[in-house]
Amino acid sequence: xxxxxxxxxxxxxxxxxxxxxxxxxxxxxxxxxxxxxxxxxxxxxxxxxxxxxxxxxxxxxxxxxxxxxxxxxxxxxxxxxxxxxxxxxxxxxxxxxxxxxxxxxxxxxxxxxxxxxxxxxxxxxxxxxxxxxxxxxxxxxxxxxxxxxxxxxxxxxxxxxxxxxxxxxxxxxxxxxxxxxxxxxxxxxxxxxxxxxxxxxxxxxxxxxxxxxxxxxxxxxxxxxxxxxxxxxxxxxxxxxxxxxxxxxxxxxxxxxxxxxx
Numbered sequence: 134x135x136x137x138x139x140x141x142x143x144x145x146x147x148x149x150x151x152x153x154x155x156x157x158x159x160x161x162x163x164x165x166x167x168x169x170x171x172x173x174x175x176x177x178x179x180x181x182x183x184x185x186x187x188x189x190x191x192x193x194x195x196x197x198x199x200x201x202x203x204x205x206x207x208x209x210x211x212x213x214x215x216x217x218x219x220x221x222x223x224x225x226x227x228x229x230x231x232x233x234x235x236x237x238x239x240x241x242x243x244x245x246x247x248x249x250x251x252x253x254x255x256x257x258x259x260x261x262x263x264x265x266x267x268x269x270x271x272x273x274x275x276x277x278x279x280x281x282x283x284x285x286x287x288x289x290x291x292x293x294x295x296x297x298x299x300x301x302x303x304x305x306x307x308x309x310x311x312x313x314x315x316x317x318x319x320x321x322x323x324x325x326x327x328x329x330x331x332x333x334x335x336x337x338x339x340x341x342x343x344x345x346x347x348x349x350x351x352x353x354x355x356x357x358x359x360x361x362x363x364x365x366x367x368x369x370x371x372x373x374x375x376x377x378x379x380x381x382x383x384x385x386x387x388x389x390x391x392x393x394x395x
Contacts, residue, residue: 144207148235164222168200171270171322171387172208175201177363178320178391179209179266187211190265193316195247196272199225206238213239215260217253219246219335247276247311248338257315264316273323274331276308277301277338286343299337305350309358309392319392326386347382351375354392364389 181187187209194202197216206214225242232240241260245252257264269276279302283290292299312319324341331339342350351370354360360370365381365388368374382388 141207144235145204148203148207148231164198165200168198168204172201172204174364174387174389175268175270175320175322176208178318178322178361178389180318181209187265191215191262192266192268193217193264194268194270195312196269196275197242198222198270199228199242201268201270202240202242203228203232203236206232206236206240210236211238211265213241213260213262215256215262215264216240216242217245217247217256218242219244219249248278265318267312267316267319268322269312269319270322271324273308273321274303274341275334275338277303277340278307279304281337283337283340296336297334300340301337303342303346303350305353309354313358313392313394317393320389321392322387322389324387325382344379344382348375348379351378357395359393359395360390361393362388362390 179187187205188211190211191213192202192205192211192215194214194216195218197218199216199218199222202214202216205211221242221244229240229242232238243256245256247253277300281292281296281299282302283298283300286300290298309319325347326341327343329341331341334340351360352375355370355372355375362368362370362374362378365385368378370378370390
């Protein structure tokens with residue numbers, strides 16, 4: 134039976150106690166803490182009014198950390214959360230199974246890359262769900278493809294066989310077209326550290342977006358989609374707000390906005 138208590142903290146503590154047998158739990162405290170902090174920034178993008186839930190809604194969490202789905206389930210009680218990532222943490226299976234003790238929300242976690250269109254398509258067909266929200270949390274800069282552009286940042290860059298030092302091009306047209314095809318509202322929560330190295334990237338799929346890349350992305354989005362900013366300040370992204378958003382971007386390390394079809 135799902136836990137009937139409303140206190141989020143108490144329910145979370147109980148859930149963590151149930152996960153005590155997971156051999157890697159203690160190694161992942163940072164993930165748990167960071168996810169809770171990020172949720173406070175992301176939750177407004179769901180458009181949940183005060184004291185209301187996400188009853189019956191379905192969320193696709195791309196690049197899931199597996200923890201955020203649990204927090205969202207406990208707080209907002211959507212109908213289902215589907216999480217996909219090509220390298221799920223080792224506690225994912227435990228979390229998926231034991232979450233059933235604490236929430237009515239069905240949490241399904243899959244080892245799958247966003248770039249594996251065939252496998253992702255099979256997952257979506259299997260779930261047979263209309264996706265209300267696509268959540269892309271600290272993952273957008275990993276959705277890179279095409280050719281390596283690392284030489285644009287470092288003239289001495291040399292390609293290596295494993296491509297660990299490479300940075301692929303970010304193709305905003307293709308990426309957002311696919312994201313919008315997957316769900317009605319695409320929520321982007323993204324770290325912005327253009328001068329730092331992205332340590333967890335896979336091959337050339339990584340590297341924080343630069344100011345110039347963000348300019349290009351925002352210009353494209355403002356012309357083709359409805360874009361609403363949550364952080365660093367609330368605004369509707371249009372031609373007038375574009376420069377203001379870029380200016381604010383230089384002063385923060387994380388941004389949050391959502392994208393919908395016009």
